[in-house]
Amino acid sequence: MTRERPTLEAVARRAGVSRATVSRVVNGSTTVAVEIRDAVKLAVEELGYVPNQAARSLVTQRTESIALILPETANRVFSDDLFFPAIIRGVSMELDAADKQLVLMMAGSTASHDRVERYAMAGHVDGVMFASMHGSDPLPGTLSRLGIPVVCSGRPMTRTDHPVPYVDVDHIGGVVQAVRHLLAAGRRRIATIAGPPDMIAGVDRLTGYRTTLTEAGLSEHVAVGDFTRDSGMRAMHRLLAEDPDLDAVFAASDMMAHGALQALKDAGRRVPDDVAVIGFDDFEISRYSDPPLTTVRQPIVDMGRTMAKQMLGLVHGQPDVATSVVLPTQLVVRESA
Amino acid sequence: MTRERPTLEAVARRAGVSRATVSRVVNGSTTVAVEIRDAVKLAVEELGYVPNQAARSLVTQRTESIALILPETANRVFSDDLFFPAIIRGVSMELDAADKQLVLMMAGSTASHDRVERYAMAGHVDGVMFASMHGSDPLPGTLSRLGIPVVCSGRPMTRTDHPVPYVDVDHIGGVVQAVRHLLAAGRRRIATIAGPPDMIAGVDRLTGYRTTLTEAGLSEHVAVGDFTRDSGMRAMHRLLAEDPDLDAVFAASDMMAHGALQALKDAGRRVPDDVAVIGFDDFEISRYSDPPLTTVRQPIVDMGRTMAKQMLGLVHGQPDVATSVVLPTQLVVRESA
């Protein structure tokens, strides 16, 4: 079955020219006589020639593909949390347009994290994008220091000696809008379900909640989740147990807000009559929840696009100065608050 | 910044041995003296040497990565339809365990379809898996004929001269269970929202509906969707317009069933009192819909895993005989029917 794949050499022989000429035609050089070019194209067609990418990469030092590394398990990336899909969608759009191949890599375990590191360092890709980073992963810095273009979505948690460009959203601005909305509606016992403390999205959103509440002279009620629906549900139960008279909750993700909705229903609370709920993300399903969710919209797809654009700039050797970007967020009011 | 990456040569010099020896150590050959091996490992460590994958592939003809091609736009793959994530999850599990790199490729447009074809033919990957195939895409056959290992999830629609192994689920068995459940509950005006006629999942599920209804001596009510929530909603409106007295509907996907639920609510019908609804997939969100959805469970993650296992077998040169597999489906009864 394994038919021999034709090489440049074969095409050259068939067309009666040199390998170099075939290479020129294949790579679209304009300095080739029309008739020769056509003869070569014919030979390519007849033989079904496709350039060997390994050979090409070996000499050009480029692969035309770019990695997106998600330091999460596949289970998490492809759960019902639509954050990852949205990032990927945005990235895909830009990379598609630039005819670059996206290589998606999940790195939720130590083993896969190592594999991904080797993969990137082996020159398998021309650049590496990160999303959903936890703690202070040294990998972005490491790769960047090796000269591999790197962009992160989400501001890195620790400033390193070798800063990496990033794109993020205005977490705090959005949360402030949300909490003020609750305050304006007369809510006074406002809790939050925070995201994981090892992620910038978790930290910043909690900060937004805290500062706004402090400004208003109110006390905090914090339960920590991990952005999943389940964790949101459990956190809500905890909050309710600690203070049964809560009248509002800001959840740092839509999925956690959905979990909270469920928990409140289980506890016999009406939303928003007894307890107002606000999420963060504005996923499509939040329009269909019961009741539809008031939430902070963040432009996740745009984050992906922007990150990909920056990456393309880096790969194409454009100035890599001050490329970090922060996109706006915005409260979307529906029936839950 | 672009620090030179060390080569075999550099490591060899530093360790005071030949390139061949370093290569042996790096590739875990046992026929190397312990002290030399250690010296080489030290040099590798000190220099931060990582083998150049392009060079390696050029000679080994293998890349240690495997593609999953989804002939859909990224928009569709990463929508709220959880079919794709589930497939990917299953595939990832197996590939991770085998330390192979998954390369995810969306090919929803002609341009990207071509790009993907070139990519695979350029020897960028050791094998190619397909999911969510439409019509009679010649690509699987083409690649297979070129000697590239290929496995499909979903039975190919047309038998070719060059059959490709596949893994699929028992669509018809599941639908028969679903429709019989409706019949047993006394439903007599049973409609269906069918999937796209160019996909095997669309065709088979419609067949299951038709044969069961015919057996029962009932007449058909068919509206066609494309598996999306929106198409399900529109189809339901059409069905209702044609026959306002429908008392049940089988939707060929959970997303379409969710759309139907919405449409029925809009039309003032109660579910299941006025109209029973059954879906197909058993996504997690179907447990949270209003009312929770009765649906046919299909083991999508297992499909992915099974497909990946077959692929690994092929890549490792195991016998590729009779590798096609059909996994069971099962009705899960909740409140919507």
Place this chain on the structure above:
DNA sequence: ATGAAAGCGCTAACAG
């Protein structure tokens, strides 16, 4: 057990 040498298939100067 180790080294020398021959490419894998391609691109990129450099001549002509």
Place this chain on the structure above:
DNA sequence: CTGTTAGCGCTTTCAT
């Protein structure tokens, strides 16, 4: 405008 030539970095006989 086209051909010749020299590698890219690695694995793998084949000697030793």
